[in-house]
Amino acid sequence: MDPYEIEFIGENRLVSVIPNFTYDKIYLICGEFGPFRAGLPMNVPLWLAVMLKQKQKCRIVPPDWMDIDALETIKEAEKTSRFFTKMPNEHYMVEAKLILGAAAEDIPRAGEIKTIIKDIWDIRMSKLRTSMDTLMKSGGSYGRLDHLTMMEINSVKPLLPSAMDDLLRIQSMAKKTIQPSLNTSSFSQSGSSQNI
Amino acid sequence: MDNNYLSISDILVTNEKVPCKFLHDLPKMGFLDPSAAEDDLKAGSNVEIPLWLSESLYSRRPPLVSVELPKIYKDAYREILNADACTVDMHKLGQYFYEFGCYISKHDIKGEVGSTLINTFRQRFRMLLSASVSRDSLIALQPLSASERQRASAASKTEQALLDWLHSGDCVLTTANMVANHRKRKRAEMEMV
Numbered sequence: 001m002d003p004y005e006i007e008f009i010g011e012n013r014l015v016s017v018i019p020n021f022t023y024d025k026i027y028l029i030c031g032e033f034g035p036f037r038a039g040l041p042m043n044v045p046l047w048l049a050v051m052l053k054q055k056q057k058c059r060i061v062p063p064d065w066m067d068i069d070a071l072e073t074i075k076e077a078e079k080t081s082r083f084f085t086k087m088p089n090e091h092y093m094v095e096a097k098l099i100l101g102a103a104a105e106d107i108p109r110a111g112e113i114k115t116i117i118k119d120i121w122d123i124r125m126s127k128l129r130t131s132m133d134t135l136m137k138s139g140g141s142y143g144r145l146d147h148l149t150m151m152e153i154n155s156v157k158p159l160l161p162s163a164m165d166d167l168l169r170i171q172s173m174a175k176k177t178i179q180p181s182l183n184t185s186s187f188s189q190s191g192s193s194q195n196i
Numbered sequence: 197m198d199n200n201y202l203s204i205s206d207i208l209v210t211n212e213k214v215p216c217k218f219l220h221d222l223p224k225m226g227f228l229d230p231s232a233a234e235d236d237l238k239a240g241s242n243v244e245i246p247l248w249l250s251e252s253l254y255s256r257r258p259p260l261v262s263v264e265l266p267k268i269y270k271d272a273y274r275e276i277l278n279a280d281a282c283t284v285d286m287h288k289l290g291q292y293f294y295e296f297g298c299y300i301s302k303h304d305i306k307g308e309v310g311s312t313l314i315n316t317f318r319q320r321f322r323m324l325l326s327a328s329v330s331r332d333s334l335i336a337l338q339p340l341s342a343s344e345r346q347r348a349s350a351a352s353k354t355e356q357a358l359l360d361w362l363h364s365g366d367c368v369l370t371t372a373n374m375v376a377n378h379r380k381r382k383r384a385e386m387e388m389v
Contacts, residue, residue, distance in 0.1 A: 003361035097362075129325055136321035155358050159324060159351035166294065166343070167317055173298045174310025 006151050007098075010091030011047035015099070016061035018042075019052065046095060050102045060103040065089055066096070068109055071116045078123050084147040093121060093151050128152060132160055136167075205342070209295040213244040216253070216261040247299055254303075263303040268293065274312045281319040286341035293341045320344065328352040 012030060018041050025034035033044050041061055044052070052058040065071070065088030077085045089095055096117045104110040128148070135143045143160070145153055200206060218241050225237040228245060237243075245253075245261075253260040267273060268290045277284060286293050294313055301309040324344060327336035328351035337345055 003358050007361070129329075133322045133325060136318045139318065151358075155354060157354060159328065159347060159354070162347055162350070163317075163321055163324070167314065170294060170298060170310070170313050170317060174301060174314060176302075 001154050001157070003151065003154065006091075006154055007094050009150065010094030011045060011050075011098070013046050013089075013091055013095065014043040015046050015049045015063060015095070016041050016043055017049045017052065017058040018061060019058045021057055046098060050098050053102045053106075060099055060106045062107045063089070063095065063099075065092070066099070066107060066113060068112055068116065071113065071120065075116060075120050075123070078120055078127075084124065084127065086147045087149055090149055091151070092117070092149060124148075124152060125155070128156065132156060136163070205292075205295070209292040210248040210251075210299070211246050212266075212292060212296050214247050214250050214266055214300065215242060215244050215264045216250050217242050217264065218261055219258075220260055222260070247296070251299075263300075265300060265304060265309070266290075266296075269297060269300055269304065269309050269312070274308065277312055277316050281316040282323055285339040286320075286344065287339055291342045294343060324348045324351060328355050 018039060019036045020038050021036060022038050023034060023036040025032050028045075028048075030045060033042070033048070036042065049058065049060055053060055065074075070088070074085065074088070096113070100107060100110055100114055107113060132143070141164075218237055218239055221239050222237040224235055226232045226235045228237055229241055229243045232238075232241065242264075250261055250263050254263055273289075290296060294317060297309055297313045301307075301313070304310075320340075323336075323340065324347055327340065327348040330336040337348060340348055
Protein backbone atom coordinates (compact mmCIF):
# COMPACT_ATOMS: atom_id res chain seq x y z
CA MET A 1 0.00 0.00 0.00
CA ASP A 2 1.18 3.48 -0.72
CA PRO A 3 2.05 5.69 2.28
CA TYR A 4 -0.37 8.27 0.94
CA GLU A 5 -3.23 5.79 1.24
CA ILE A 6 -2.31 5.26 4.88
CA GLU A 7 -2.20 8.99 5.33
CA PHE A 8 -5.72 9.06 3.90
CA ILE A 9 -6.90 6.47 6.42
CA GLY A 10 -5.19 8.35 9.23
CA GLU A 11 -6.86 11.59 8.20
CA ASN A 12 -10.18 10.23 9.46
CA ARG A 13 -9.13 10.40 13.08
CA LEU A 14 -10.74 13.09 15.16
CA VAL A 15 -8.79 16.05 16.46
CA SER A 16 -9.94 18.92 18.57
CA VAL A 17 -10.14 22.38 16.99
CA ILE A 18 -11.29 25.82 18.12
CA PRO A 19 -13.14 27.48 15.22
CA ASN A 20 -13.22 31.25 14.92
CA PHE A 21 -16.52 31.32 13.04
CA THR A 22 -20.09 30.25 13.71
CA TYR A 23 -21.90 27.90 11.38
CA ASP A 24 -24.60 25.22 11.33
CA LYS A 25 -24.02 21.50 11.38
CA ILE A 26 -22.31 20.12 8.32
CA TYR A 27 -23.16 16.69 6.93
CA LEU A 28 -20.25 14.58 5.65
CA ILE A 29 -19.97 11.00 4.48
CA CYS A 30 -18.08 10.16 7.65
CA GLY A 31 -20.69 11.72 9.90
CA GLU A 32 -22.14 15.06 10.92
CA PHE A 33 -20.07 17.71 12.61
CA GLY A 34 -21.03 20.90 14.26
CA PRO A 35 -22.66 23.22 14.89
CA PHE A 36 -19.55 25.39 14.89
CA ARG A 37 -19.43 28.00 17.64
CA ALA A 38 -16.61 30.51 17.59
CA GLY A 39 -14.22 29.92 20.48
CA LEU A 40 -15.69 26.57 21.58
CA PRO A 41 -13.49 23.50 21.08
CA MET A 42 -15.00 20.62 19.08
CA ASN A 43 -13.92 17.41 17.35
CA VAL A 44 -13.58 17.17 13.59
CA PRO A 45 -11.69 14.74 11.29
CA LEU A 46 -8.05 15.56 10.79
CA TRP A 47 -8.46 16.36 7.10
CA LEU A 48 -11.17 18.90 7.87
CA ALA A 49 -9.08 20.44 10.62
CA VAL A 50 -6.13 20.85 8.29
CA MET A 51 -8.36 22.35 5.60
CA LEU A 52 -9.95 24.84 8.02
CA LYS A 53 -6.53 25.71 9.38
CA GLN A 54 -5.22 26.44 5.91
CA LYS A 55 -8.13 28.82 5.42
CA GLN A 56 -7.33 30.45 8.79
CA LYS A 57 -10.73 29.42 10.14
CA CYS A 58 -9.59 27.60 13.25
CA ARG A 59 -6.89 26.82 15.74
CA ILE A 60 -5.88 23.19 16.26
CA VAL A 61 -5.75 22.05 19.88
CA PRO A 62 -2.57 19.98 20.32
CA PRO A 63 -3.45 16.30 20.99
CA ASP A 64 -2.65 15.13 24.53
CA TRP A 65 0.28 13.03 23.46
CA MET A 66 1.93 15.83 21.51
CA ASP A 67 3.80 17.04 24.52
CA ILE A 68 7.53 17.09 25.07
CA ASP A 69 7.49 15.33 28.45
CA ALA A 70 5.10 12.59 27.33
CA LEU A 71 7.12 11.99 24.17
CA GLU A 72 10.36 11.96 26.13
CA THR A 73 9.00 9.16 28.34
CA ILE A 74 7.87 7.21 25.27
CA LYS A 75 11.28 7.62 23.69
CA GLU A 76 13.07 6.36 26.79
CA ALA A 77 10.72 3.39 27.06
CA GLU A 78 11.21 2.61 23.39
CA LYS A 79 14.98 2.78 23.78
CA THR A 80 15.19 0.46 26.78
CA SER A 81 12.56 -2.06 25.78
CA ARG A 82 13.44 -4.99 23.56
CA PHE A 83 9.93 -5.04 22.20
CA PHE A 84 7.83 -2.34 20.66
CA THR A 85 6.02 -0.16 23.13
CA LYS A 86 2.47 1.02 22.67
CA MET A 87 2.24 4.26 20.78
CA PRO A 88 -0.24 6.89 22.00
CA ASN A 89 -1.88 6.87 18.62
CA GLU A 90 -2.30 4.36 15.82
CA HIS A 91 -1.37 7.02 13.28
CA TYR A 92 1.10 9.06 15.29
CA MET A 93 3.36 9.70 12.33
CA VAL A 94 0.54 10.85 10.01
CA GLU A 95 -1.02 13.03 12.66
CA ALA A 96 2.29 14.59 13.64
CA LYS A 97 3.21 15.27 10.06
CA LEU A 98 -0.08 16.88 9.10
CA ILE A 99 -0.63 18.89 12.28
CA LEU A 100 2.93 20.11 12.53
CA GLY A 101 2.87 20.91 8.84
CA ALA A 102 -0.30 22.94 8.83
CA ALA A 103 -0.43 24.34 12.32
CA ALA A 104 3.07 24.48 13.74
CA GLU A 105 2.28 27.80 15.45
CA ASP A 106 -0.58 26.20 17.46
CA ILE A 107 1.74 23.64 19.04
CA PRO A 108 4.05 24.74 21.81
CA ARG A 109 7.71 23.86 21.11
CA ALA A 110 6.86 22.47 17.69
CA GLY A 111 10.51 22.24 16.63
CA GLU A 112 11.51 20.03 19.52
CA ILE A 113 8.44 17.86 19.08
CA LYS A 114 9.29 17.33 15.44
CA THR A 115 12.77 16.11 16.30
CA ILE A 116 11.63 13.85 19.09
CA ILE A 117 8.92 12.20 16.99
CA LYS A 118 11.46 11.59 14.27
CA ASP A 119 13.77 10.08 16.90
CA ILE A 120 11.07 7.70 18.06
CA TRP A 121 10.32 6.75 14.46
CA ASP A 122 14.00 6.08 13.74
CA ILE A 123 14.42 3.94 16.84
CA ARG A 124 11.35 1.90 15.97
CA MET A 125 12.35 1.45 12.34
CA SER A 126 15.83 0.26 13.24
CA LYS A 127 14.32 -2.07 15.84
CA LEU A 128 11.94 -3.37 13.21
CA ARG A 129 14.79 -4.21 10.82
CA THR A 130 16.92 -5.96 13.41
CA SER A 131 13.96 -7.92 14.71
CA MET A 132 13.08 -9.01 11.17
CA ASP A 133 16.61 -10.29 10.75
CA THR A 134 16.54 -12.14 14.08
CA LEU A 135 13.16 -13.60 13.23
CA MET A 136 14.59 -15.08 10.04
CA LYS A 137 17.83 -16.27 11.65
CA SER A 138 16.24 -17.80 14.71
CA GLY A 139 13.93 -19.82 12.52
CA GLY A 140 10.73 -18.50 14.00
CA SER A 141 7.72 -19.26 11.88
CA TYR A 142 5.70 -16.21 12.80
CA GLY A 143 6.30 -12.68 14.01
CA ARG A 144 4.18 -10.74 16.46
CA LEU A 145 3.37 -7.26 15.35
CA ASP A 146 2.08 -5.97 18.66
CA HIS A 147 1.96 -2.21 18.95
CA LEU A 148 3.23 -1.56 15.45
CA THR A 149 1.40 1.20 13.65
CA MET A 150 -0.05 0.81 10.19
CA MET A 151 2.67 2.87 8.55
CA GLU A 152 5.36 0.72 10.12
CA ILE A 153 3.72 -2.55 9.16
CA ASN A 154 3.39 -1.28 5.64
CA SER A 155 7.12 -0.63 5.45
CA VAL A 156 7.94 -4.35 5.75
CA LYS A 157 5.57 -5.31 2.96
CA PRO A 158 6.02 -7.01 0.57
CA LEU A 159 9.47 -8.17 1.73
CA LEU A 160 8.67 -10.02 4.94
CA PRO A 161 5.46 -11.81 3.89
CA SER A 162 6.90 -12.93 0.56
CA ALA A 163 10.09 -14.15 2.21
CA MET A 164 8.03 -16.12 4.72
CA ASP A 165 5.99 -17.60 1.87
CA ASP A 166 9.08 -18.76 0.02
CA LEU A 167 10.63 -20.12 3.18
CA LEU A 168 7.48 -22.14 3.81
CA ARG A 169 7.59 -23.53 0.28
CA ILE A 170 11.22 -24.59 0.63
CA GLN A 171 10.49 -26.08 4.03
CA SER A 172 7.51 -28.13 2.90
CA MET A 173 9.57 -29.35 -0.02
CA ALA A 174 12.55 -30.22 2.16
CA LYS A 175 10.32 -32.11 4.55
CA LYS A 176 9.15 -34.35 1.76
CA THR A 177 12.70 -35.37 0.95
CA ILE A 178 13.91 -35.61 4.54
CA GLN A 179 11.00 -37.86 5.48
CA PRO A 180 12.64 -41.22 4.55
CA SER A 181 15.66 -40.58 6.76
CA LEU A 182 13.34 -39.68 9.63
CA ASN A 183 11.57 -42.99 9.23
CA THR A 184 14.78 -44.98 9.46
CA SER A 185 15.79 -43.15 12.63
CA SER A 186 12.45 -43.98 14.23
CA PHE A 187 12.99 -47.62 13.28
CA SER A 188 16.37 -47.70 14.97
CA GLN A 189 14.87 -46.06 18.04
CA SER A 190 12.15 -48.65 18.32
CA GLY A 191 14.81 -51.31 17.83
CA SER A 192 16.90 -49.99 20.70
CA SER A 193 13.88 -49.83 23.01
CA GLN A 194 13.24 -53.49 22.33
CA ASN A 195 16.79 -54.31 23.34
CA ILE A 196 16.20 -52.73 26.72
CA MET B 197 9.27 -21.65 -7.08
CA ASP B 198 5.66 -21.96 -8.06
CA ASN B 199 5.02 -25.04 -10.11
CA ASN B 200 2.50 -23.39 -12.38
CA TYR B 201 2.71 -24.87 -15.88
CA LEU B 202 2.72 -21.46 -17.55
CA SER B 203 5.06 -19.74 -15.11
CA ILE B 204 7.92 -18.24 -17.12
CA SER B 205 10.28 -18.27 -14.17
CA ASP B 206 9.56 -21.95 -13.60
CA ILE B 207 10.33 -22.68 -17.25
CA LEU B 208 13.63 -20.82 -16.92
CA VAL B 209 14.46 -22.79 -13.79
CA THR B 210 13.80 -26.15 -15.40
CA ASN B 211 16.00 -25.14 -18.31
CA GLU B 212 19.08 -25.13 -16.07
CA LYS B 213 21.49 -27.98 -16.72
CA VAL B 214 22.14 -30.90 -14.40
CA PRO B 215 24.94 -33.44 -14.71
CA CYS B 216 23.51 -36.88 -15.47
CA LYS B 217 24.95 -40.31 -15.96
CA PHE B 218 23.33 -42.41 -18.68
CA LEU B 219 22.64 -45.96 -17.54
CA HIS B 220 21.89 -47.49 -20.95
CA ASP B 221 23.19 -47.32 -24.49
CA LEU B 222 21.02 -44.97 -26.48
CA PRO B 223 21.20 -45.32 -30.23
CA LYS B 224 21.30 -42.12 -32.34
CA MET B 225 21.43 -39.94 -29.23
CA GLY B 226 25.11 -39.03 -29.50
CA PHE B 227 24.26 -35.39 -30.24
CA LEU B 228 23.35 -34.89 -26.59
CA ASP B 229 27.01 -35.23 -25.67
CA PRO B 230 29.05 -32.56 -27.46
CA SER B 231 32.29 -34.46 -26.90
CA ALA B 232 31.02 -37.79 -28.28
CA ALA B 233 32.44 -38.88 -31.60
CA GLU B 234 29.85 -41.56 -32.40
CA ASP B 235 26.18 -41.44 -33.25
CA ASP B 236 25.19 -43.59 -30.30
CA LEU B 237 25.29 -42.50 -26.69
CA LYS B 238 27.17 -45.09 -24.59
CA ALA B 239 26.05 -46.17 -21.15
CA GLY B 240 28.08 -44.58 -18.40
CA SER B 241 28.75 -41.31 -20.18
CA ASN B 242 28.30 -38.13 -18.17
CA VAL B 243 26.35 -35.41 -19.92
CA GLU B 244 24.82 -32.15 -18.74
CA ILE B 245 21.19 -31.98 -19.81
CA PRO B 246 18.38 -29.58 -18.94
CA LEU B 247 16.36 -30.40 -15.85
CA TRP B 248 13.09 -30.94 -17.74
CA LEU B 249 14.73 -33.63 -19.87
CA SER B 250 16.44 -35.33 -16.97
CA GLU B 251 13.18 -35.42 -14.99
CA SER B 252 11.38 -37.36 -17.70
CA LEU B 253 14.31 -39.67 -18.36
CA TYR B 254 14.71 -40.32 -14.66
CA SER B 255 11.06 -41.07 -14.00
CA ARG B 256 10.92 -43.85 -16.62
CA ARG B 257 10.94 -47.45 -15.46
CA PRO B 258 13.73 -48.45 -15.51
CA PRO B 259 15.31 -44.98 -15.26
CA LEU B 260 17.54 -44.08 -18.19
CA VAL B 261 19.74 -41.69 -16.25
CA SER B 262 20.93 -41.14 -12.72
CA VAL B 263 20.88 -37.50 -11.74
CA GLU B 264 23.89 -36.09 -9.92
CA LEU B 265 24.02 -32.96 -7.82
CA PRO B 266 25.21 -29.79 -9.54
CA LYS B 267 28.38 -28.52 -7.90
CA ILE B 268 26.76 -25.74 -5.87
CA TYR B 269 24.67 -28.30 -4.00
CA LYS B 270 27.64 -30.57 -3.29
CA ASP B 271 29.43 -30.92 0.04
CA ALA B 272 32.19 -28.41 -0.67
CA TYR B 273 29.79 -25.60 -1.50
CA ARG B 274 27.35 -26.66 1.18
CA GLU B 275 30.06 -26.14 3.76
CA ILE B 276 30.69 -22.63 2.50
CA LEU B 277 26.97 -21.88 2.52
CA ASN B 278 26.51 -23.20 6.01
CA ALA B 279 29.50 -21.20 7.27
CA ASP B 280 28.47 -17.85 5.80
CA ALA B 281 25.93 -17.76 3.02
CA CYS B 282 26.22 -13.99 2.65
CA THR B 283 29.66 -14.20 1.05
CA VAL B 284 28.46 -16.25 -1.90
CA ASP B 285 27.72 -14.55 -5.19
CA MET B 286 24.49 -16.31 -6.13
CA HIS B 287 24.20 -14.44 -9.36
CA LYS B 288 27.30 -16.21 -10.63
CA LEU B 289 26.88 -19.59 -8.97
CA GLY B 290 23.19 -20.28 -9.15
CA GLN B 291 20.73 -17.76 -10.52
CA TYR B 292 17.86 -19.95 -9.42
CA PHE B 293 19.49 -21.42 -6.34
CA TYR B 294 16.36 -21.98 -4.25
CA GLU B 295 13.96 -22.96 -7.01
CA PHE B 296 16.44 -25.30 -8.66
CA GLY B 297 17.39 -26.70 -5.28
CA CYS B 298 13.79 -27.64 -4.63
CA TYR B 299 13.79 -29.82 -7.75
CA ILE B 300 17.26 -31.20 -7.11
CA SER B 301 16.82 -32.11 -3.47
CA LYS B 302 14.94 -35.29 -4.26
CA HIS B 303 18.07 -36.67 -5.94
CA ASP B 304 20.11 -36.01 -2.83
CA ILE B 305 20.38 -39.30 -0.96
CA LYS B 306 21.52 -37.78 2.31
CA GLY B 307 18.66 -35.29 2.32
CA GLU B 308 20.88 -32.38 3.32
CA VAL B 309 20.16 -30.10 0.41
CA GLY B 310 16.80 -29.12 1.87
CA SER B 311 18.24 -27.93 5.15
CA THR B 312 21.02 -26.10 3.32
CA LEU B 313 18.42 -24.26 1.28
CA ILE B 314 16.55 -23.20 4.40
CA ASN B 315 19.71 -22.12 6.21
CA THR B 316 20.94 -20.18 3.22
CA PHE B 317 17.61 -18.45 2.82
CA ARG B 318 17.55 -17.48 6.49
CA GLN B 319 21.08 -16.15 6.48
CA ARG B 320 20.77 -14.24 3.25
CA PHE B 321 17.59 -12.45 4.33
CA ARG B 322 19.72 -9.71 5.88
CA MET B 323 21.25 -9.06 2.47
CA LEU B 324 17.78 -8.32 1.14
CA LEU B 325 17.22 -5.94 4.03
CA SER B 326 20.43 -4.08 3.44
CA ALA B 327 19.90 -4.04 -0.32
CA SER B 328 16.52 -2.41 0.16
CA VAL B 329 17.95 0.50 2.15
CA SER B 330 21.32 0.89 0.50
CA ARG B 331 21.90 3.91 -1.65
CA ASP B 332 24.13 2.09 -4.08
CA SER B 333 21.56 -0.47 -5.12
CA LEU B 334 23.59 -1.83 -8.05
CA ILE B 335 26.39 -3.12 -5.85
CA ALA B 336 23.98 -4.43 -3.25
CA LEU B 337 21.88 -6.27 -5.82
CA GLN B 338 24.83 -7.82 -7.64
CA PRO B 339 25.37 -10.95 -5.49
CA LEU B 340 21.66 -11.80 -5.22
CA SER B 341 19.93 -14.62 -7.05
CA ALA B 342 17.08 -13.91 -9.46
CA SER B 343 14.27 -14.32 -6.96
CA GLU B 344 16.20 -12.43 -4.31
CA ARG B 345 16.73 -9.56 -6.69
CA GLN B 346 13.03 -9.41 -7.38
CA ARG B 347 12.23 -9.32 -3.70
CA ALA B 348 14.92 -6.77 -2.92
CA SER B 349 13.78 -4.39 -5.62
CA ALA B 350 10.17 -4.64 -4.46
CA ALA B 351 11.39 -3.86 -0.94
CA SER B 352 13.40 -0.87 -2.06
CA LYS B 353 10.34 0.44 -3.90
CA THR B 354 8.40 0.38 -0.63
CA GLU B 355 11.32 2.03 1.12
CA GLN B 356 11.49 4.74 -1.51
CA ALA B 357 7.75 5.43 -1.31
CA LEU B 358 8.05 5.80 2.43
CA LEU B 359 10.98 8.20 2.10
CA ASP B 360 9.08 10.22 -0.47
CA TRP B 361 6.13 10.47 1.87
CA LEU B 362 8.33 11.50 4.79
CA HIS B 363 9.97 14.20 2.71
CA SER B 364 6.80 15.52 1.13
CA GLY B 365 4.64 18.35 2.38
CA ASP B 366 5.48 21.65 3.94
CA CYS B 367 6.67 20.25 7.21
CA VAL B 368 9.42 17.73 6.91
CA LEU B 369 10.04 15.77 10.07
CA THR B 370 13.79 15.68 10.07
CA THR B 371 16.54 14.82 12.39
CA ALA B 372 18.58 17.79 13.51
CA ASN B 373 21.85 18.05 11.57
CA MET B 374 24.00 17.69 14.62
CA VAL B 375 22.19 14.54 15.66
CA ALA B 376 22.30 13.04 12.18
CA ASN B 377 26.06 13.42 12.04
CA HIS B 378 26.49 11.88 15.43
CA ARG B 379 27.90 8.38 15.35
CA LYS B 380 25.13 6.86 17.39
CA ARG B 381 22.49 7.67 14.83
CA LYS B 382 24.23 5.54 12.27
CA ARG B 383 23.38 2.53 14.41
CA ALA B 384 20.68 1.37 12.02
CA GLU B 385 23.02 1.44 9.05
CA MET B 386 25.96 0.00 10.90
CA GLU B 387 23.96 -2.96 12.12
CA MET B 388 23.03 -3.83 8.61
CA VAL B 389 26.58 -3.84 7.21
